[in-house]
Amino acid sequence: MLARTFWDKRGLARRMAVAILAAFAAFVFVAGPANAQRRNKDKQKTEGRVLSTQVGELVLKVQEALQKDPPDNATALKLINQILAKKKLTPYEKAIAYQFKGQVSYALNNIPDTIKSWEAAIATGALNEDEINSLTPNIGQLYIASGKYVKGATMLENWLKKGGKANDRIHLMIAQAWLQADKYRKALPHAEAAFRMAKPKKKKHFDILNYIYHELKMYGKQADLLEQEVSIWPDDKKIWRGIASLKQQANKSREAFEINKLMYLNGMLTKPRELVALAQYYSYYEVPYRGASILEREMNAGRVPKTKKNLVLLANMWRQAREYDRAIPVLTAAAKIAPDGSLYEKLGEAYYAEEQYDKAEQAFRKALQKGVKKPGNVHVLIANSLYERKKSHEAIKEFQKAVKYPYSRKTAKGWIKFINGEFEVARRQREFRAKVKLDECKNQLDRKKRMGAEFLEGVGEITPECKTILAKEEARKKALKKARKKAKAS
Numbered sequence: 001m002l003a004r005t006f007w008d009k010r011g012l013a014r015r016m017a018v019a020i021l022a023a024f025a026a027f028v029f030v031a032g033p034a035n036a037q038r039r040n041k042d043k044q045k046t047e048g049r050v051l052s053t054q055v056g057e058l059v060l061k062v063q064e065a066l067q068k069d070p071p072d073n074a075t076a077l078k079l080i081n082q083i084l085a086k087k088k089l090t091p092y093e094k095a096i097a098y099q100f101k102g103q104v105s106y107a108l109n110n111i112p113d114t115i116k117s118w119e120a121a122i123a124t125g126a127l128n129e130d131e132i133n134s135l136t137p138n139i140g141q142l143y144i145a146s147g148k149y150v151k152g153a154t155m156l157e158n159w160l161k162k163g164g165k166a167n168d169r170i171h172l173m174i175a176q177a178w179l180q181a182d183k184y185r186k187a188l189p190h191a192e193a194a195f196r197m198a199k200p201k202k203k204k205h206f207d208i209l210n211y212i213y214h215e216l217k218m219y220g221k222q223a224d225l226l227e228q229e230v231s232i233w234p235d236d237k238k239i240w241r242g243i244a245s246l247k248q249q250a251n252k253s254r255e256a257f258e259i260n261k262l263m264y265l266n267g268m269l270t271k272p273r274e275l276v277a278l279a280q281y282y283s284y285y286e287v288p289y290r291g292a293s294i295l296e297r298e299m300n301a302g303r304v305p306k307t308k309k310n311l312v313l314l315a316n317m318w319r320q321a322r323e324y325d326r327a328i329p330v331l332t333a334a335a336k337i338a339p340d341g342s343l344y345e346k347l348g349e350a351y352y353a354e355e356q357y358d359k360a361e362q363a364f365r366k367a368l369q370k371g372v373k374k375p376g377n378v379h380v381l382i383a384n385s386l387y388e389r390k391k392s393h394e395a396i397k398e399f400q401k402a403v404k405y406p407y408s409r410k411t412a413k414g415w416i417k418f419i420n421g422e423f424e425v426a427r428r429q430r431e432f433r434a435k436v437k438l439d440e441c442k443n444q445l446d447r448k449k450r451m452g453a454e455f456l457e458g459v460g461e462i463t464p465e466c467k468t469i470l471a472k473e474e475a476r477k478k479a480l481k482k483a484r485k486k487a488k489a490s
Helices: 011-027 035-040 051-068 073-085 091-107 110-123 129-145 149-163 169-180 183-195 205-215 219-232 237-251 253-265 272-284 288-300 308-320 324-337 343-354 356-370 375-388 394-402 407-452 462-490
Strands: none
Touching: 051 073, 051 091, 073 091, 091 110, 091 129, 091 343, 110 129, 129 149, 129 169, 149 169, 169 183, 169 205, 183 205, 205 219, 219 237, 237 253, 253 272, 272 288, 272 308, 288 308, 308 324, 308 343, 324 343, 343 356, 343 375, 375 394, 375 407, 394 407, 407 462
């Protein structure tokens, strides 16, 4: 019932794309080359880590351009290119220039050139370990932000292994990168680390871990995680739906049903498909009356459309609940808009269950007019409706129509045999009663003959009924005798 899980990768991917850039913007920090130079001037006064007078003057101009409000990135870039165009630059001078160029390129949203510049700065070999460790995570994050997920995630992992300082943002970004590359196992430890380190925990920490647990079928851990999440955000319908979906997947559909009931009582189920699904849950768990009541109420409120499909569902639930009188108006409305006669057939069955046999017959005949898959069965139902109204001869005619169809032939023949048997029993009963009455009349006649002269008026008189019966019997005998003579003569 809950076929579509709420852990939708496409939706999660869109959220993560925004999160990657946001996390990068929050985390990225480029130590200006001059700042780095000043920071290290006392402990790093080795040969080659100084700037020439000409380069130093240009670097100061670059800094002045970048310190303006807003920064003059165009002038800064022009000055940086002048530095890089000079011949006989030392590796350290190149490293300073490339770091500045990366910083300006990032400000200009030129991500490819930012990566290229910072990698060129590291490639000069003039940067110390701290400076390399400052640039490396930024480069890795930029690779991820530009869609090179594996390269960026690998770079950040190597940086962490070499002693890089981790935080929940870095781990979350690595997890997101591996997730985009469909490497769920690689994403898992980083998502868990981000979750542990995050204080306070936000939806994004739950969402990515939920998604990974789901994809790796780690439903137990996912259930525990959702329970933590719902305790923080008890009004979030998406979380409750996730718990219900997990229960369903774990073959705990009864628990899923209870969760849906709780969501409905708290006003969380508002969409037509959600409300219809809840009604179906009630039907499945043999509580059709409650399900039908909810569905009817939501239809009347306009939250569930009165489509043919929904009307049929409602009618079926009323029938399941044996509330045929409530199913009849629903089926009547649905049958009128149905393209065939199947719903008129169901309507006839509802009338039949209510012992409204004449209306049942009318509905069944409309079903035949609009067309049904098995008309033979409908003829049987019409015949049953006639039989219940003591119209046995008409019923036999309908059963005879049903005999023409292989699937209804056996049933129809059985009924025909049964009704003919009733006819035969009735005939024999009539013959028996007639014989008993004839014997009684003969006794009256014999009694009168025995009394002879002693016969008194009003005593032992033959009744008018018996006189008629005896006359008919005498006429029958004479006709029989005449017929025999005629037969003998011929």
